[in-house]
Amino acid sequence: xxxxxxxxxxxxxxxxxxxxxxxxxxxxxxxxxxxxKRSKKYHAHDEGxxxxxxxxxxxxxxxxxxxxxxxxxxxxxxxxxxxxxxxxASAA
Numbered sequence: 001x002x003x004x005x006x007x008x009x010x011x012x013x014x015x016x017x018x019x020x021x022x023x024x025x026x027x028x029x030x031x032x033x034x035x036x037k038r039s040k041k042y043h044a045h046d047e048g049x050x051x052x053x054x055x056x057x058x059x060x061x062x063x064x065x066x067x068x069x070x071x072x073x074x075x076x077x078x079x080x081x082x083x084x085x086x087x088x089a090s091a092a
Contacts, residue, residue, distance in 0.1 A: 004061040007077055010053050011041060018069060019046045021059055044071040051076065 008023035024039045043066075044059045051057055051073060058074040065072075 005058055005074065006042070006071075007056065007058050008042070010051050010055045010057055013046070013049070013051060013053050017046055017049060019044050019051050019057070019073065021057060021071070023059075042071050043068040044073050045069050046073050 006021075006023045008021040010019050011022045012020040021042050021044050022039050023042060024037050026035050027038055028035055042059060044057075045062070045065050056077040058077055059071040060074050062070060062072045064070045
């Protein structure tokens with residue numbers, strides 16, 4: 001079974017080697033049909049204490065590390081980065 005990968009915002013980085021990531025999803029209300037936001041917080045392992053509050057990161061499911069931590073950080077999602085095809089076309 002493949003590991004789940006989620007994208008969310010770092011809410012807390014106060015603990016050592018751990019960050020709390022808030023992941024938001026959009027669901028349709030069963031009766032009224034309005035799209036509403038639901039969020040959930042995940043504790044993720046950050047080995048080097050690299051990620052700070054407010055950053056957008058990708059987390060991956062892993063074997064349990066502690067009571068609450070079953071996710072590890074893959075890396076930061078950079079919203080301002082240009083797509084690879086655009087940078088390759090401008091370099092040519």
